Amino acid sequence: MTALGVNDVTRGVTATRFRERQSELFQLLARELGVRQIAATGVPQMERFPALPQPLAWVLGRQAARLDEGLQQVVKQFPQARHLALDLPDDPALAAPDGYHPSPLAYAHWAQKLAGMILDQA
Numbered sequence: 001m002t003a004l005g006v007n008d009v010t011r012g013v014t015a016t017r018f019r020e021r022q023s024e025l026f027q028l029l030a031r032e033l034g035v036r037q038i039a040a041t042g043v044p045q046m047e048r049f050p051a052l053p054q055p056l057a058w059v060l061g062r063q064a065a066r067l068d069e070g071l072q073q074v075v076k077q078f079p080q081a082r083h084l085a086l087d088l089p090d091d092p093a094l095a096a097p098d099g100y101h102p103s104p105l106a107y108a109h110w111a112q113k114l115a116g117m118i119l120d121q122a
Contacts, residue, residue, distance in 0.1 A: 001084075005043030005071070009063045019070040026078045037121060038043030038081040039114055043068035047053060048090065084117055086110070 002025065008018050022040070029035040046052065047061025075081045088094055094106040102110070 003041040003066050015066045015070045017069045019074055022074045030078050030080050036080050037086050040075050040081055041084045042084050042086045049100055050095050052081055061098040082110055
C-alpha cells in the first residue's frame, strides 16, 4: 500500500512531477520487485483538515485533488494497482487533536476500506 501526497501538496510539487514519481515507484514495485498487488491510497481531501484556515484549506484541497487525479491516471497504467479513494465522512472525530493528522478512528476506517479492497481482489 502506498499513502503519499500530503507532503507533495505542502511542498508545491507539480502534478506532472507527482505523476512521474508515482510512475517510477510503481515501475519499481511491479516490474523490478514483482509486487502483484499495489493499493494506492488517494491523496486526502486537504480542504477538510480542521487545522487549515481558509482560503489556505481551499487552495491545498484543490492541489490535493489535482495530485489525486494524476495518481488515478498512473494506477490505470499498472494492472496490479488499484486506487483507494479516501472519501471518509465529515466527522471531527476522524481528525487527531492537531487537526491535521488522522485520528485512530480514521485509521480504523481506512484499514477497513483497504481490507475490503484486498478481499475483493482475492
